[in-house]
Amino acid sequence: MPTGVALRDAREQLFAAAERVLLRDGPNALTSRAVTAEAGCAKGVLHRHFADFDAFLVELVRDRIARLDVRAAVLREAAGTGTVVGNLTDALEDVFGSLALGILGLVIARDELRARLRATTPAGLPLLTEAAAMIGSYLRRERDLGRVAGEADVDTLALTLIGTGHLLFAGREDAPPDPDDVRRTVGSVVAGAVRAV
Template identity: 45%
Template sequence: MSPRGVAIPEVRRQLFDAAERVLAREGPAGLSGRAITREAGCATGLLYNHFGDLDRFLTELFLDRALQASAELGELIRKAGTATVADNLANAIDALFGTNLLALAGLALVRPSLTARLHESVGEGVLRLDLNEAVLTAYLDAERDLGRIRPDTDTGSLAVALAGSAHQLLLTGGPHAPDLRERMRRVVNALVAGIAP
């Protein structure tokens, strides 16, 4: 419901989008139920009526964005053999930056209670923390099978290096750092140069 008692369609999506805007603008410290609902233009109690508490809301937001990112990253495997390996990887990681998933993952560093909720989701099989790494590995395996990278490439370790680099750049520069994507592209190019056949 809005402050005037009028039903709000797609409340979940509206609150999720508002939370991402608050996170981008004010960082993790600015994420409160009041700030999120104010940004969404709805009554403060709406978030708590739908989710119970802020940690449950943030857990649901993270899971929603993780599924969205996984779907986008999943397209990477279909791109094996097209364009260049470096371009495919850089574009796929750009998609992760676009979902704010990595910024949301950083919330766990400042909200230990959120970490516990996310671990519950992992235990229930709802969330795979290594999914992005697994997709990157599968893509690199496919490129190795096509002969576009060296046959002795340790694709699993390279996937960890790519995912870790994305996390590091995001956590140190923020999701809206002007050179975030360019820096990540340079990392990708440097890593891929070492596995060229």
């Protein structure tokens, strides 16, 4: 590998390279050598920006979790528009995209990574915990608007949607589930809570 190649925004380029390896080859193939080879740089570049490979992975996962904040804001703004089921279906399809599933596989496969992430996500699985909070926040807003029943336990609904979504999307090598199937499942989960408006 050439050592004199300058990388603009090395962190983002290394993150993007890690995502490509993760999507193409899975979590077990994600090594510092695979990431730097994919990025077209020397292995030392990664270690110049991160203490070790697990520190790199922690920052990769945290960066991708931070992107949920943007999605959460979009979802909260959707409250009162469209349908609750439609908004939740779109959110689940976004949360469980192929990259998110790869990140989840990575977190599950690497004990050291999971242990380091406990500092910011002390319970549950990182990414899923934050996704459940995003959906719970959206459902609270819809409840305030009267589109979700006042007595609805939105936190339990959010956890149920995340767990069900994970089961629907995980383990599919060929293609994501049919959007109509996702919508039907979401509708079933929230049927007792969503008010017809």
